[in-house]
Amino acid sequence: SQMLIMYSHDIFRSMGILMVLFGLLTIGKMLAIFAYAWVIMRPMDKLINFTHLYYNAKSSIDRLNEILKLDSEPKYEMKVDPFKDRKSASIRLKDVSFSYDGSTEVLKNISLEIKEGEKVAIIGETGSGKSTLAQILIGLYPIDSGEIFYNGIEIKEIGYMSVRENVGFVIQSPLMFNNSLRFNLTLGRKYSDEKIYEALKIAQLYEFVSGLDKKLDTIVGKNGTKLSGGQKQRLSIARVLLDNPKVIIFDESTSSLDNETEDRLLEALNSFVEGKTIITIAHRKNSIEKADRIIDLSKIV
Structure with missing residues (x-):
């Protein structure tokens, strides 16, 4: 719009000068035209800007309305806390079915049981x-039918908030904020530097962070653009370790690591996860060979 206004003035001036040269206008009339043109162009400029802002705002409002129309997750109040005074938790699924579109079932009548403190690898x-099952366990997707139990208590009796406070979830492509390493590790919670560095040591990131000029105050960039895929995965693991959950779900969380780094990481994790219920979703042999039991999801009925 600014270019239109600028070129309009040039066009008016050129036409006015030409018409004066050809005797079609006096100099006084030409100056009057320039003055009127300036008066007219300013409101036109504002009108064009308003139209531009309106369509931008309309697009944003349409996107917000799409979000607001989405169904909210069910709200369940905690009636029983199955995690209280327990180091870990058992998990049981009974006839669980789930579909994304309401017709094609991704999971159909799945029943399985994971004992408290057991390390299980899920393949398929x-x-x-596999990943759908992991997100169902923490209530990110509400199931169509069936029941989920933690320490023998159905998830509706526990509430999703309590489950998420006690079940850690490490995904393959973790989200990173355009903020410091400290914030991306703590997400605003208060942890001592000693505890943070302890988690980084287990996640095999201690040397990397210690070598940075600003250490934990280093900005990672939008969605962690200043970090490699493997570093983001290890940062996500350290983030979960800080919360010290009773159950940890690893969903392809070491897929971007080389074998040597993965071996060191898994070895360091052993002492930390001792006694905790661990669910590992992976294809790589290194990630599943230390499991107590392997569950092939494609063969479960």
């Missing part, structure tokens, strides 16, 4: 619902 073909 692509599309068998």
Whole structure:
């Protein structure tokens, strides 16, 4: 719009000068035209800007309305705390079914049980619902039918908030904020530097962070653009370790690491996860060979 206004003035001036040269206008009339043109162009400029802002705002409002129309997750109040005074938790699924679109079932009548303190690896073909199962366990997707139990208490009796406070979830592509390493590790919670560095040592990030000029105050960039894929995964693992959950779910959380770094990480994790219930979703042999039991999700009925 600014270019239109600028070029309009040039066009008016050029036409006015030409018309004066050809005797079609007097100099006084030409100056009057310039004055009127300036008066007219300013409100036109504001009108064009308003139209531009209106369409931008309309697009934003449309996106917000799409979000507001989405169904809210069910709200369940905590009636029983199955995690209280327990080091870990058992998990049981009974006839669990789930579909994204209401017709095609990703999980159908799945029943399985994981004992308290057991380390389980979940494998299966692509599309068998491994990652979906992990997100169902923490209530990110409400199930269509069936029941989920923690320490024998159904999840509706526990409440999603309590489950998420006690079940850690490490995903393959973790979200990073355009903020410091400290914030991305703590998410605003208060932890001592000693505890943070202890988690970084287990996650095999201590040397990397110690070598940075600003250490924990280093900005990682939008969605962690200043970090490699492996560093983001290890940062996500350290983030979960700080919370010290009763149950930890690893969903392809070491897929971007080389074998040597993964071996060191898994070895360091052993002492930390001792006695905790661990669910590992992976394809790599290193990630599943230390499991107490392997569950092939594509073969579960």
